[in-house]
Amino acid sequence: MSNSDTIVALATAPGRSAIAVLRLSGPSTKAILDTLCGNVPEARRASLRRLRNSAGELLDQAVVLYFSSPASFTGEDAAEFHLHGGQAVVSAVLRAILDTGLGRLAEPGEFSRRAFLNGRLDLTAAEGIADLIDAETEAQRQQAMRQLEGSLSETVESWRDRLITAMALTEASLDFSDEGDVPDGLIDEGIAISSAVHTEIVNVLNDGRTGERLRTGFSVAIVGPPNAGKSTLLNRIAGREVAIVSPFAGTTRDAIEVRCDIDGFPVVFVDTAGLRDTEDEIEREGVKRARQRAEAADLILQLHAPDNQSSQISGSETIWPIDVELIAVRTKADISLFPCTVGDANTHADFVISAVTGQGIDDLLLAIKRRISKRTIQAPLITRERHRRALIDTVAHLERISETSSRAINPEFIAEDMRLSLRALGQITGRVGVEHILDKLFSGFCIGK
Amino acid sequence: MISDKSRYDVIVIGGGHAGTEAAAAAARFGAAVALITHNASTIGAMSCNPAIGGLGKGHLVREIDALDGIMARAADLGGIQFRLLNKRKGPAVRGPRAQADRKLYAKAVQEAIFGIENLDVIEGEATDLIVEQGRVTGVILGDGRELTAGSVVLTTGTFLRGLIHIGDKQIRAGRMGEKPADHLSATLERHGLTLGRLKTGTPARLNGKTIDWTVLEMQPGDDDPEPFSLLTKNLPNAQIACGITRTTSETHAIIRSNIHRSPLYGGVIESRGPRYCPSIEDKVVRFADRDSHQVFLEPEGLDDDTVYPNGISTSLPEDVQTAFIRSMPGLENVEIVRPGYAIEYDFVDPRHLTSSLETRAIKGLYLAGQINGTTGYEEAAAQGLIAGLNAARAAAGNEGISPDRADAYIGVMIDDLITHGVSEPYRMFTSRSEYRLSLRVDNADDRLTGKGIEWGCVGAVRTDIHQERQKTLTEWRDRLMEWTLTPQEAGRYGISLNRDGQRRSAFQLLSYPEINAETLISVWPDIANMPKWLRSRLETDAAYAVYLDRQVSDIDTYRRDEMLKLPADIDFTMMPGLSGELRHKLSTVRPATLGQAARIEGITPAALAILAGYASGRRRSQNEANAVDQRVPA
Incomplete structure (x- = not known):
């Protein structure tokens, strides 16, 4: 993929809409505009143009925007066609552009990538935009927006700024100890600042990876004995047939995933093989995997079908690790011979549902959403593994500062670990050069004999 | 040795700290060298404070010594108070410093210079360079004489269009009482070098006999003074103590009420001075909450009554200087020998230089010292040594050399200068070195002397030792x-x-x-x-072992990126995928390696990935691009 190509793509959702926007970026932008509009509109000004193909046929009357390099989103010459939003119009204009031979369809994310390559976005912003493009749900969008607008940058920026101060204090006592204006004890002040930052970063790192979860979706495993109604429930939630549902036990051998949007939260439901002892080797493997998937999930829905012989739970009890979040669900309320209500000591069920009639389903979904949103009350800061790694690095160096300072040895080691912690943090915010330290230092102390 | 020969391998213009090290280093390499100076008796002069070394600077002096330079030995011969700063802190941040007898120091430098057989000292003004087809071939003197040379080292100090300010008085001079160099600036500019203005200052000098030393706190030297040079066995001079006084609220009041008479605050001087060496008027204005500043009273020599009051450099008018100086304890009746002043001078944007300190615009022309935007004797001397050595090597057809950031503070300084340029006079600090724990004053010889022997600047005596x-x-x-x-x-x-x-x-x-x-x-x-x-x-x-082990791996990474050479003729202005701003920066700095490019302020990982495609010395470009991408994000 060369950057010398001119790329085009539909920027709005496909399908019928009032307006559809086609985006164009690359060196042939002007030539393409010239071919379709008859001229190149003034830069950064909305202009009404009749669009024609090479045969001279009128395709649409559209608002056309031209952005001249480097003052565009991608940093290249770029344009937008605001078309009347019909499939036919969009196709016709797209075809006309491609027919010029000057452009090609863009790869996914290629506009952002170009913007990034041309230095129009920093890494954090680029990742934010990439997430924005990928955002399938409202919550993901909000997080992507937060990152783009810098809630991550702001927090990290504050750590960086304070660590620069800490380092300036330490360096002042190393590089300017012969100055009258530099008092003793600056290193201790520096250590106090860095250990406060240390604590804050550790707290943010202990966020249960909510940020990454919001990006990839929370996983909810549906488990239970064979024929407990797991696949039926999944189909009900998904609103379509995704798993093979049959009345015979052991139908679902591999985990089946369905991504859903529950009130803005991305949730991945995993339908697992029925948990039971079996002689079938393939099914046994399926059961083993189901267990692993379930243990790794954020939430487990433990399903029980009523045993129509008694109100007791059928099948063997599944034992889960103590820290697993679990909702017990009793299924098939429609065919249960024994009426059963939530809280009934015999059923151990948090919910009683029927995937066939829809009884209790909404309540169950609401409960799932509550469980998830409880974990996201604090806006998560870390949404990227790269950020997490950088912070873990930073913490490693800050940790050593407290060790070193407690042993009251060489102050140059403290300075070294501060420098390394800033370097690690700089992987998120950009490099911290010695000039940043000196700026802070010279503005705080009257240095110079 | 003074002669009237007219052909040399290397001509050095300027007899200050940069010029003398340059001439001596070129001569050690074996070049026939001429040193041009206005006045041979000013060779080795300390224009400002009478001290060598200090924090960060002490490292440079030891490194100069490790490369067999002259500054460390001269400081040992001229030193009258030796102190190891940061003694109670760790070895990596210690800095040896010596108060020097001005005359003894200059004498030691002059003896070193005059004692070199293949070095001629020529008195005169170098008014112009002879440049043929982009290469310097000689120097024109004020009396019309022309000297030819394979390479030229220019060390103009504060002389390049130097302008002294005392209050509203302005004097065209390179130092007080010495003519400036006005012609060379135009020549440099004509050949495409970008010039800027910087400012520095010096305090008044006092008559020590009129100071009441009895009321002052005194600061003695170390009990067991440690020499700078490995070759020094004994320090010859008696050790003296310095006095300490303080500015008072009256001092500050006098300065405040006369601040409008300072050319710094009257808007006459617009060029940047060093933040770490502010004038007293700067201190009073910028740190208005401080009611007192320390002033060190440093004797300029054993048989000299002149005292250098360290901490009160100024460009205020003479009457104001007298008034505020006399408001300090011990100085009530002091006699001022010479007023302080500020001086503005031209410097060349050091981003026009290669790491061997040669200008890219004029081949064979090397720059060292304040002309490159630095301040300080030690910074100047260290650059002089590298520039002089490279000038001699080039004249003999050898390639350029330079210590890198992991070798020496000298390498840190040169890389900082050529990569970042300067916005204020550049001074060495230990915090500028990311490998500070490895680059210590106690291992300078271990780090550099072996390299110096290879480069051809270390004599037989030191080689044996x-x-x-x-x-x-x-x-x-x-x-x-x-x-x-x-x-x-x-x-x-x-x-x-x-x-x-x-x-x-x-x-x-x-x-x-x-x-x-x-x-x-x-x-x-x-x-x-x-x-x-x-x-x-x-x-x-x-x-240090734990930390040093980690630095070894950091240094490996750093040197790997320095191995990735960017072609010298690369056209950054045409490089696709870079922002206009980055193209401009890259064209100015012209990084020689991918590593240097990565250190340019504001470089993006994406830009590095693109540059990696042009780098030679790599196995698979995509891997390199990815590696750089991961190491140096935004």
């Missing part, structure tokens, strides 16, 4: 690594260790804060024979 020292160092280090004992055995000698059954080497034991070489003599009596310098050297290496 160096090889002997390296042998001793290696032997002892190996021995300390080989000698081991168990915690149980250690216990028998009263050394308590964690009883984990692990054998530890003598070297490892030295890393414990409570164990030193002396402690280990009871275990291994041979250690008593270890030379003193080596004891502290190995103690430091052991104590």
Whole structure:
């Protein structure tokens, strides 16, 4: 993929809409505009143009925007066609552009990538935009927006700024100890600042990876004995047939995933093989995997079908690790011979549902959403593994500062670990050069004999 | 040796700290050298404070010594008060400093220069350079004489269009009482070098006989003064003490009420001065909450009554200077020998230089010292040595050399200058070195002398001493690594260790804060024979071992990126995928390596990925691009 190509793509959702926007970026932008509009509109000004193909046929009357390099989103010459939003119009204009031979369809994310390559976005912003493009749900969008607008940058920026101060204090006592204006004890002040930052970063790192979860979706495993109604429930939630549902036990051998949007939260439901002892080797493997998937999930829905012989739970009890979040669900309320209500000591069920009639389903979904949103009350800061790694690095160096300072040895080691912690943090915010330290230092102390 | 020859391998213009080191280094390489100066008697002059070394600067002096330069030996011969700064802090941040007798120091430098056989000192003004087809071929003197040379080193100090300010008085001069160099600026500009203006200042000089020393706190030198140079056996001079006084609220009031008469605040001087060496008017205005500043009263010589009041450089009018100086304790009746002043001068944007300090615009022309935007004798001398050596090497057809950031503070300084340029006079600090724990004053010879021998700037005497020292160092280090004992055995000698059954080497034991070489003599009596310098050297290496190991891997990474050379003729202005701003920066700096490019302010990982495509010395470009991408994000 060369950057010398001119790329085009539909920027709005496909399908019928009032307006559809086609985006164009690359060196042939002007030539393409010239071919379709008859001229190149003034830069950064909305202009009404009749669009024609090479045969001279009128395709649409559209608002056309031209952005001249480097003052565009991608940093290249770029344009937008605001078309009347019909499939036919969009196709016709797209075809006309491609027919010029000057452009090609863009790869996914290629506009952002170009913007990034041309230095129009920093890494954090680029990742934010990439997430924005990928955002399938409202919550993901909000997080992507937060990152783009810098809630991550702001927090990290504050750590960086304070660590620069800490380092300036330490360096002042190393590089300017012969100055009258530099008092003793600056290193201790520096250590106090860095250990406060240390604590804050550790707290943010202990966020249960909510940020990454919001990006990839929370996983909810549906488990239970064979024929407990797991696949039926999944189909009900998904609103379509995704798993093979049959009345015979052991139908679902591999985990089946369905991504859903529950009130803005991305949730991945995993339908697992029925948990039971079996002689079938393939099914046994399926059961083993189901267990692993379930243990790794954020939430487990433990399903029980009523045993129509008694109100007791059928099948063997599944034992889960103590820290697993679990909702017990009793299924098939429609065919249960024994009426059963939530809280009934015999059923151990948090919910009683029927995937066939829809009884209790909404309540169950609401409960799932509550469980998830409880974990996201604090806006998560870390949404990227790269950020997490950088912070873990930073913490490693800050940790050593407290060790070193407690042993009251060489102050140059403290300075070294501060420098390394800033370097690690700089992987998120950009490099911290010695000039940043000196700026802070010279503005705080009257240095110079 | 003064002659009227007119052909030289290397011509050095300027006889200050940069010029003398440049001339001496070129001569050590074997070049026929001419040193042009207005006045041979000003060679080795200390224009500002009478001191050599200090924090960061002491490193440079030791490194100059390791490359067989003259500054360290001259400072030992001229020194009248030696102090090791940061003694109570760690070895990596210590800085040797010496107060020098101005006359003795200059005498030592002059004797060194005049004693070099293949070096002629020529008195005169170098008014212009002869440049043919983009290469310098000689120098034109004020009297019309033309000297030809293979290379030229320009060390103009504050002389390039120098302009002195005292109050509203302006004097065209390079130093007080000396003519400026006005012609060279135009020549440099004509050949495409970008010039800027910088400012520096110096305080008034006082008559020591009129100071009431009895009321002052005195600061003595160290009891066991340590020389700068490895070659110095004894320090010849008596040690003196300096006085300490303070500015008072009256001092500040006088300065405040006359601030409008300062050219700095009247808007007459617009060029940037160093933030770490502010004038007293700057201190009073910028740090208005401080009611007093320390002032060190430093005698300028053993038989000289002149005193340098360190901390009150100024460009206020003479009457104001007299008034505020006399408002300080001990100085009530002081007589002012010479007023302080500010001086503005031209410098060349050092981003126009290569790492060998040659200008890219004029081949064969090397720049060193304040002309490159630095301040300080030590910074100037260190650049002079590298520029002079490279000028001689080039004249003899050898390639350019330079220590890198992991070799020396000199390498840090040169890389900073050519990569970042300057916005204020550049001074060395230990915090500028990311490998500070590795680059210490106690291992300068270990780091550099071997390289210097290879580069051709180290004489026979030092070569012998160096090889002997390296042998001793290696032997002892190996021995300390080989000698081991168990915690149980250690216990028998009263050394308590964690009883984990692990054998530890003598070297490892030295890393414990409570164990030193002396402690280990009871275990291994041979250690008593270890030379003193080596004891502290190995103690430091052991104590730093954990950090040094990590720096070794950092340095490997750094040097890997320095191996990725960017072609010299690369056209950054046409490079696709870069922002206009980055193209401009890259065209100005013209990084020689991918590593240097990565250090340019504001470079993006994406830009580095693109540049990696142009770098040679790589195996697979995509891997390199990815590697750079991950290491240096935004």
